[in-house]
Amino acid sequence: IVMREPSVVAVDVRTDDVLAVGKNAKAMIGRTPGSIVAVRPMKDGVIADFDITATMLKHFIKQAVKSTTFSKPHIIICIPSGVTEVERRAVEDAARQAGASNVELVEEPMAAAIGAGLPVNEPTGSMVVDIGGGTAEVAVISLGDIVTSVSVRCAGDKFDESIISYVKKKYNLLIGERTAEEIKIKIGSAFPTEDNDGASVEIKGRNLVDGLPKNVTITAEEVREALSDPLALIIDAVKSTLEKTPPELSADIIDHGIMLTGGGALLRGLDSLVEKETGMPVHVADEPLDCVANGTGKLLDVNMPASYYKANEKARK
Structure with a gap:
């Protein structure tokens, strides 16, 4: 992996000029004057602003591809399994506008299953739960294809929103996205854990009663309560996928378990929660944040079967 950047762009609303992209733009969230906005051009895993997405992709391509020999690279882009044909085409068009010579959608x-090292080509059922920023993807894979899947637009970003809403409702305190994310990383959990029980963190925000800055202390138990609703949606998606899985593949999942990938897999106790709710053994990938990227890289490196690009074939129909 040569580059890791968040999909955030800072724009001057007076001139529509792009001021910063990626980490530099994310650092501006909640700290900009009225003339500058830090936006996420991709929301819930799909394009919300086509032009800004194309500009962002062009920036990332230029940053990653130094040689002029590959100035128009072959690109594989990962998309949620539940997107529409229109959303698929929008992603492909944005990549071409950004300078890609050939675009494949996976x-x-x-990609997460390949990156996690699951035996996707074997005649055995592999179940993956990939929790990113915009979506949580649950799928059962066998013989190089997705047998059944469920995609919910509820993942890391919704975790942050739930923390913001909880703090606002309980403490009359308004906090920003960055603060919510820090709370999630420091003391967030899906299930009680020994290393997190009793943990707390002091947070700063704006008192909604008098408008003045205010400090409060929030506990790990409170954060777990704040995250309960979005986590319930993900658990429902896992159960729904299991219910639609053919019996022979269900037997494989009982034997081999469920693999958690994506940034959401780093949430403390999530594996314990999924295991408790499903009765299946649950594993967290060795490098959950990198699974989708590593899986996509493997697809570029070798000549994979056409079934891997099923999403792209659907987009062209």
């Missing part, structure tokens, strides 16, 4: 759970 469903995220397939």
